[in-house]
Amino acid sequence: MAQFTLNSTVNDVENYFGNAGRLLFPVDRPFNPNETLAQISNSAHYIWYSNIKTNKTVEVLNYLAAEQKKHQIFYPIYSEDEIAAHPSRANTGLYFFRVKEGAPFAINNAGGGFAYVAAMQDSFPHALEISKYGYNAFALIYRPTNPYEDLAQAICFIEDHATELGVNPRHYSLWGGSAGARMAAELGNKEVLYQLTGRSDIPQADAVIMQYTGFSRVSSADAPTYVSVGNNDWIANWRTMKQRLFYLEQLGIPTEFHVYSGLSHGFGLGEGTVAEGWINDAINFWEVNMHN
Template sequence: MQIKRIALGGIIMTVIMFSGCSTTVQNLAIGEEKTLETGKTEQESVTEKDINMNEKESFNAESNINDVIHDSAFDNYGRLIFPVDMEIEDNLKLKDVSSILPWYSEVNNDKTVEIVNYMKNQAMNGEQIFYPIYSEEEMQADADKKDTGLFFFRGNAGAKTTIINAGGGFVYVAGIHDSFPHALELSKKGYNAFALIYRPGAQTACEDLARAIAFLHENAEKLQIDMTDYSLWGGSAGARMAAWLGSYGTAYFGEKEYPAPAAVIMQYTGLSQVTGMEPPTYACVGTSDGIASYRSMENYISQIQQNGPNTKIEVFKGLSHGFGLGEGTVAEGWIDRAISFWEDNMNALDKR
């Protein structure tokens, strides 16, 4: 396994992954807003074979990751299901996905298989599951923007919305473990969940999240989603993104100003800087996390609480960094409590 591209180099990794110091983020205009590309204007007929994939056509733990990436159901976005910044060997199987997810623990192979089969079924049933957030012109001008977009895990039409940001140390995007499983669980509860694939690097990642927020607000009616009281979720580096956008707002990162989220849900990050503009914030972390100290997270949440917003933190004994949903561990069920925290803070007054 090799890392093909390191976004900010060794310095940013030292700062982001192993210190409690804050990272300075600069404002950079993104450019013109993008309108929704809906794709097909008429739903094509779906064959019985498309709807009911048999076991031979479904993925399993022995399926090669590259076979998933290149499956015809995913058009040209299959490569974004797995980290595009990691070297994926030809014989690497779904059961081995943890080998391309540095710094992560408790990777659940059954959940990985469930996710890729869910995605394939949705795509074969005619659902659009991936949305670019930049225009063709913007992607032509900056090729890295081709590696961005939103995977849509549909809930109920008109239901509330959340955006989930995987971590990866701002070196890669660990969506298959750190955002897709969360999005799938939220969709099962009826919420519309979007998992963001962003450009590694603290600055560009926040620009991409700001664009994603703008994109969803602009296209809420077409997507049949409700962006009032939306929430931002993230783990590790993705938690920093959620916190920064929740605190600084979209205008700081080049978009026009959109409403702040009703809640930020954070997992395992060493972020320490508090702006005083934080929305209600839930956090969880393990006591054996060697990257994001649970004591730093406790201090961070305590500072937010002193400024007035609702807060909640859960500390799980013995868990290390990047436990995701934490299924089969002492953290199992945390996502239900995080959802309840978000729900409790819906319809709150503007935090700004």
């Protein structure tokens, strides 16, 4: 029986999950605890996002509710001492969409213009879909003021707790939309990864999966990169994204590019649009480069 419906409130959800529920909704934007899931599923709450699907929000929450009965679903990435030193680190952590033990993993990073974390629209749905393909998936809740530090910390945490989490520490991908895509691209770069983690034992991501961002830096240390974007995106120009992949290809780095007619910024999984199913291509791209 479903735990949550369209009429469940933010307060209902947070109370059900307890400590694991505090970061399900953005802490950097005002959400009325008495609003329903249907009432918050719009671009007034999740600014810069389109194609928001309330049914997917309900599906994600019911999945996590079922998982919480069997497994831990939320993991802090900083220790108590580290949080005491910088209290804002309490607003970080990983939601785990767990599948079979020993499978590779993906880290999903939502966008939000480095002003808030739009996880319910831009990383939770992706993590859930990735798990359906048999891969472990995490959704990172990061601080908009310290996004790269938090993603580096998350990568280290998963690598150091791979046995406990039941994931393959040698194979992973980094996913992101908008601001989150910038995070994925930066930490997908081998040199930046080592610089921000201070560790040479962590492998580079097999692939970076990016949606709708104007990130343009190119380096021979970048990871294989997949891109999807709409041609009606007034925030991230599709030509900028395509040009970056052209230069990556010139460096011998595998790429794949998809532009979707009429879509604007923040279309997420693209359900019910011309982009529906793009995640199948992205996972295939990861798999090919994982084996390479």
